[in-house]
Amino acid sequence: MNHVFHRVLGGEMPVAVKGDGVFIIDRDGKRYIDASGGAAVSCLGHSDADVRRAIIDQTEKLSFAHTAFFTTEVAEELAEHLISSAPAGLDRVFYVSGGSEAVEVCLKLARQYFFETGELERRHIIARRQSYHGITLGALSAGGHVWRSEPFEPMLFQAHHIAPCYSYREQASQESDEAYSRRAADELEAAIQDLGPETVAAFIAEPVVGATMGAVPPAPGYLSRIREICDQHGVLLILDEVMCGMGRTGTLHACEQDGIAPDLMSVAKGFGAGYQPIGAALVSGRIYDAFANGSGSFRHSHTYSGHPTACAAALAVQRAIETRGLLANVRARGETLRIALYDRFADDPHVGDIRGRGLFLGLELVADRETKQTFDPSLKLHARIKREAMARGLMCYPSGGTADGVRGDHVLIAPPFIVSPDDLDQIVERLGAAIDASVTSIRRASK
Numbered sequence: 001m002n003h004v005f006h007r008v009l010g011g012e013m014p015v016a017v018k019g020d021g022v023f024i025i026d027r028d029g030k031r032y033i034d035a036s037g038g039a040a041v042s043c044l045g046h047s048d049a050d051v052r053r054a055i056i057d058q059t060e061k062l063s064f065a066h067t068a069f070f071t072t073e074v075a076e077e078l079a080e081h082l083i084s085s086a087p088a089g090l091d092r093v094f095y096v097s098g099g100s101e102a103v104e105v106c107l108k109l110a111r112q113y114f115f116e117t118g119e120l121e122r123r124h125i126i127a128r129r130q131s132y133h134g135i136t137l138g139a140l141s142a143g144g145h146v147w148r149s150e151p152f153e154p155m156l157f158q159a160h161h162i163a164p165c166y167s168y169r170e171q172a173s174q175e176s177d178e179a180y181s182r183r184a185a186d187e188l189e190a191a192i193q194d195l196g197p198e199t200v201a202a203f204i205a206e207p208v209v210g211a212t213m214g215a216v217p218p219a220p221g222y223l224s225r226i227r228e229i230c231d232q233h234g235v236l237l238i239l240d241e242v243m244c245g246m247g248r249t250g251t252l253h254a255c256e257q258d259g260i261a262p263d264l265m266s267v268a269k270g271f272g273a274g275y276q277p278i279g280a281a282l283v284s285g286r287i288y289d290a291f292a293n294g295s296g297s298f299r300h301s302h303t304y305s306g307h308p309t310a311c312a313a314a315l316a317v318q319r320a321i322e323t324r325g326l327l328a329n330v331r332a333r334g335e336t337l338r339i340a341l342y343d344r345f346a347d348d349p350h351v352g353d354i355r356g357r358g359l360f361l362g363l364e365l366v367a368d369r370e371t372k373q374t375f376d377p378s379l380k381l382h383a384r385i386k387r388e389a390m391a392r393g394l395m396c397y398p399s400g401g402t403a404d405g406v407r408g409d410h411v412l413i414a415p416p417f418i419v420s421p422d423d424l425d426q427i428v429e430r431l432g433a434a435i436d437a438s439v440t441s442i443r444r445a446s447k
């Protein structure tokens with residue numbers, strides 16, 4: 001068992017053999033409570049009988065049919081389900097196999113849209129620093145996370161980055177939410193003016209920033225101002241809901257809570273809940289019509305687009321969320337978790353901020369709460385927390401580079417929507433112990 005090229009080399013990893021509700025069990029029988037859904041993926045837990053049944057039923061009928069030759073009933077049905085609950089104006093679904101592919105599709109749809117409509121100068125993509133939009137070269141170019149993109153820099157296309165909307169560090173103490181959200185959003189206006197409005201194709205952002213910042217929601221009014229600026233300049237708005245979407249924040253789409261709709265939206269992760277690899281780009285009717293009235297084809301495709309087994313799994317997941325009323329659970333359990341985190345960490349000298357929406361919450365860790373000074377990145381606090389958490393049978397999602405792409409640490413918590421109050425108690429207790437042990441190990445090492 002040593003031919004797999006793991007993402008981090010040299011470490012020993014437990015071997016996962018079974019899923020049981022919110023738990024993953026390893027080969028030695030150790031149970032890990034999944035407080036992060038992997039990376040905000042496993043929204044139904046790990047052993048959902050309905051989803052497993054749907055996958056088996058589909059494979060007994062038809063496992064695969066290439067989309068160059070056929071559509072399938074299940075792909076059509078899933079698209080209908082998605083569009084019936086999508087933000088206003090979104091009317092078509094382009095299937096892919098994951099989040100990075102969904103973002104690539106959104107970026108390329110944006111560019112080809114202007115190719116179809118004859119606005120050939122529109123080519124620039126504007127995004128935000130400290131964002132993550134995926135790991136393929138296009139998605140990585142759009143993302144703003146220094147550590148992830150550094151080795152590939154010479155191969156990336158040049159995207160333009162504005163500041164994230166990051167109240168904890170960027171909002172001045174006397175500044176109102178309205179003034180701050182306006183100031184942060186107006187960076188987009190300035191970037192568009194700098195580049196020349198007629199050259200900008202799209203702006204892409206995660207409504208609630210996940211992997212790279214730890215569940216940072218926008219300040220009130222930020223996204224509606226962004227929508228307004230995009231509309232003023234004919235720039236397409238891409239919302240990347242790969243991580244924060246499909247119910248994670250307590251509404252099916254995160255942007256519902258901000259009262260706006262994008263032109264393009266990427267979804268993945270919770271869409272198939274990990275039962276099958278699947279993602280999608282949701283596309284406005286206006287963009288689709290430009291293709292239909294133009295060249296008639298999108299010059300992009302994947303062999304596994306609309307894979308019937310993956311569509312069957314996603315359809316079963318989405319039906320389960322709807323019929324079992326799980327969004328209400330996300331809101332209720334999310335509130336319980338938020339309160340439990342406040343109770344446990346409000347006085348912790350190293351937890352600077354507790355934030356997020358629904359079951360998508362984050363803790364930002366600091367060396368000093370007063371000054372918000374980060375831990376030295378070389379100490380890799382986030383990696384220590386992950387190690388300590390796993391030792392205690394807890395999966396959470398710590399990461400570094402929170403403050404500026406290099407400095408800063410956070411822990412993301414995104415448990416399955418079926419999590420119980422008892423599970424939440426366990427999560428908070430083990431997380432507290434893991435953070436304490438990690439900080440203690442740093443103190444010891446520095447003596």
Ligand SMILES: Cc1ncc(COP(=O)(O)O)c(C=O)c1O
Pocket residue numbers: 039098099100101103132133134135206210211240241242243244268269
């Ligand atoms: C917001 C966002 N976009 C895109 C991606 C890429 O998704 P995937 O890892 O499925 O390619 C991620 C993954 O974490 C993400 O959080």
